[in-house]
Amino acid sequence: MSSFSTEPTQPFEYMAIVVDDVDTASRTIHAKDRTGSIVQISFRDQAGGLFYVPSAGEKWIAVRKGYTWFLDQQLDDSDSSLALAPGDLAITAPGQLYIQGQPYGALTQDYFDHAAIDGGFASVVLSRTPGSSESIEVFLNGLLLVPALWTFDPPTRTITFVATMGEIGSLLVRYQ
Numbered sequence: 353m354s355s356f357s358t359e360p361t362q363p364f365e366y367m368a369i370v371v372d373d374v375d376t377a378s379r380t381i382h383a384k385d386r387t388g389s390i391v392q393i394s395f396r397d398q399a400g401g402l403f404y405v406p407s408a409g410e411k412w413i414a415v416r417k418g419y420t421w422f423l424d425q426q427l428d429d430s431d432s433s434l435a436l437a438p439g440d441l442a443i444t445a446p447g448q449l450y451i452q453g454q455p456y457g458a459l460t461q462d463y464f465d466h467a468a469i470d471g472g473f474a475s476v477v478l479s480r481t482p483g484s485s486e487s488i489e490v491f492l493n494g495l496l497l498v499p500a501l502w503t504f505d506p507p508t509r510t511i512t513f514v515a516t517m518g519e520i521g522s523l524l525v526r527y528q
Contacts, residue, residue: 365416368427369393371406381406381423383414393421404445464523470518473523476511482527493521 360436369383369391371443379396380402395406400476409498434440460480464473473492482488485504490511491499502513513523 366424367391367414367421368417369412369414371408371410371412373408374406376405383412391421391424395423397422405447407447418444458528462525464525472519473513474516475510475512476523476525478511478527480504480527481509484528487528489526491524491526492517 360473367385369385371381371383372390373382375381378527379394381393381395383393385391391414393402397417398404406426408503413424414421415424443467446462460478460482462476462479464476482504485506488499488511490502497517498505500514501512501517502511504511
């Protein structure tokens with residue numbers, strides 16, 4: 353009696369590789385194995401809702417399924433100075449991180465001092481472009497200002513206040 357099985361007829365093969373070149377259109381990379389030979393590997397087969405485009409120089413484990421090599425898992429060569437505790441998750445990427453198609457970045461904080469601006473704040477220009485205007489928090493002398501007191505213009509990265517704010521004090525703008 354035979355039954356349907358998804359088990360491979362032979363065990364998987366694994367190898368350590370270093371990414372040499374990335375072809376995003378075909379979702380393949382060219383990598384060097386330990387002998388220096390170039391191998392073509394697919395990065396289409398990624399599980400868990402995460403999709404990572406590898407970059408040149410990264411070290412990975414590749415797995416052979418049938419006649420095709422696939423990226424399996426990235427080898428950790430992250431900065432050992434990270435202070436991680438049990439249960440922490442470090443996400444590192446040399447490029448932009450996207451969540452549901454939207455760029456996501458580290459928290460940015462821009463400080464504006466009253467001494468640099470005479471008579472208070474009418475508007476300020478952010479140092480980076482926020483991922484979304486909803487991530488912006490404006491604090492004047494440590495107090496969170498309600499969004500009704502300011503507007504944000506994405507093309508110029510400018511926050512404009514409905515009235516001059518903070519003749520004395522400082523302004524902090526936090527955003528992602």
